[in-house]
Amino acid sequence: MSGLRIGFALLLAAFLAACATMPSQRAAYQAERQALSDHIRVLSGPEYGGRMPGTEGGRMTQAYMVEKLTGYGFQPGAAGGSWHQPVTLQRFSPVSSRLTIRSGRQSLPLSGEGLLVRIRSESRTVKDAGIVFVADKQGLHAASLTGQVALVRADDMQAVATELLAAEPAAIVALFDDSAAFDRFARGFRNGRYGLITQPSDRTAFALLSPDLTRALYERLATDGEGLAARATEAGAPLPLDATADLAFETARETLETANVIGVLPGRVKGSGAVMLLAHWDHLGTCGGESDEDRLCNGAVDNASGVGVMLETARLIAAQGPLDRDLYIVGTTAEELGLLGAEAFAEDPPFPLPTIVAAFNMDTMAISPRGAPLTVIGDGRTPLDPGIRMVAESLGRKLDIREEHQAFVARQDGWALLSRDVPAVLVGSAMGDQSAFDAFMSTHYHAASDEWSPDMELGGATEDIFLHVELLRYFGNEVSYTPGKR
Structure with a gap:
């Protein structure tokens, strides 16, 4: 075959590969968007009663996460081979x-x-x-x-x-x-x-x-x-x-009993440490005034969307095979009551906190559209920043780090870890569209109107699933990331 014909053949092969990849990427995106929507629809449904800790709706939420993680191939990660870390509240x-x-x-x-x-x-x-x-x-x-x-x-x-x-x-x-x-x-x-x-x-x-x-x-x-x-x-x-x-x-x-849900996907390299995803599963139960017609606080965006992003990220990682490091998935309770589930985890962790090389919190994710830039809550406080930037750039995601966003650092579950010198951040697109974020906070935040709908904005949150898959692949493997080295 002449050089011209070989060049044309290679060009054609590349073109056909690109044509095959683009529909595949679109299909993967649509599949993840639908899966995320399904998680949010179920968890913010009326039968879950607003997911207040210590209620039947709270127990249903815990069971939902355990069922999904079991199906993905995860193992119980709490003490004594349990899925649940009991948390007693006063x-x-x-x-x-x-x-x-x-x-x-x-x-x-x-x-x-x-x-x-x-x-x-x-x-x-x-x-x-x-x-x-x-x-x-x-x-x-x-x-x-x-x-x-x-x-x-x-x-x-x-x-x-x-x-x-x-x-x-x-x-x-x-x-x-x-x-x-x-x-x-x-x-x-x-x-x-x-x-x-x-x-x-x-x-x-x-x-x-x-x-x-x-x-x-x-x-x-x-x-x-x-x-x-x-x-x-x-x-x-x-x-x-x-x-x-x-x-x-x-x-x-009075006292009430609730629990964190903890699952683990054991890594390939024993003793190489752990990476972690966490998202709070709880919400407020009821909200609003006594005379309001609708007082059910469904918590679709806050934080059924964070749980959905966490579960889908866990599913994709498990489907690709384990990382070098152990991957822990932690659904925390009682975040809305003062980060209490995360505090309980940090006070009595089922494995040593210093083994965590990177932890990513997921909270209030479904706000901004597809293509919105990312922010990092906890930026400048951990050694994770260079790796986060590298992964974001590889995916074509832009970073928009603002000082005013760091005001949220102590208002999210990652703080329970970060305040104990565990590298924990919240990376996502929710604040990438500031007007959309401000609109949510001023209207639907902790209100009965935070409900699932088939056309709710899931573009940025869906992209954040793929982002966290790559973050875990980077920080969860010894070759690409070694703590203390760049």
Whole structure:
């Protein structure tokens, strides 16, 4: 065959191979999109009841994951050859509370539905505590407010929460001037404060004060929120007030049983470590106001979509054969109650945490369309960054790392590992379309409207399945990734 004919034959073969590959890739994408949709439809269905831990819907969710992982070829990965890592939760619900403000010889008693106290602790009384007003982070130091009651405007709470809790006041009282905002927070407070049975009691009580009671407080102090904030800002420190406080509250305690689901696909090379996928399976059960027609919090995006991406990634890896390293799949419970399932896993892991060379969390995945760029929650905190970038580039995925996205690092299950020096990140496209992400957070997040539909946006989440397959293939094999080396 002449050189021209050989060249033409090779060109034709390449063309035909490309034509065969493109439909194959399209078919694989469509198949994964449908499989992901099916997982979300089932897990966010009404029979699962919103997947609240300790309920029948929660147990059904655990059984669903075990059934799927068993079918994929995984083995039980929890202690004692079990699929389940038991997690015992405590719930402390508010029963009654009373806050008395004393200024000079006058006292102002505050109680009723406008005062709600949440704390993971038995009933308690705080007497003759000094009162300070906090406007910002200035002057807040570890244990600097021990035994005192801190007043803070609700609008300022998020900006000062971390430093204020570290200052360890006896109580933090959030002052509300907006009734809708108070009602929204009050619903969560009435549900109680959850914790692991192994966790110590809270040192600080967190109280909400309704707009009506806030106005009464300001009148007794002969000031208002703006005036107090201006004085505190000028002082550059929490502002002591000429008043003292008594706070008494009663709580009711109950326990409930739930579990993390853990499966493992043993690796080919014994002693080479482990890689891990995790996604929280739980949601809120019910949400919204008492008068709302639909109060079922289905949790389709948050986080049936994360569980679906995790399961499909696990299925594809198992179908291709094991990695060098062990692959653990962990469905965590009680994330919505404070990352409690992930904390329970990290407190008592079924295998040594230092053997984990890479962990990838999957949360609230189904938001952005196909082609949306990726972000990495935890970027700059682990040695995984170069490998993540290499894998993303090999797939033609763009990275859009923003500092504001890192605010979520301690609000997702990966934090339970990352805070213990385990390299854990959340990689995905959910924040790749910022307008779509903001729209979800402002409308459907923790709302009854977070439901499955046949046309829900699954483009980015489906691509994220293939991304995580390649991330596991890279970090799960000794040749491509050795911790401490690039």
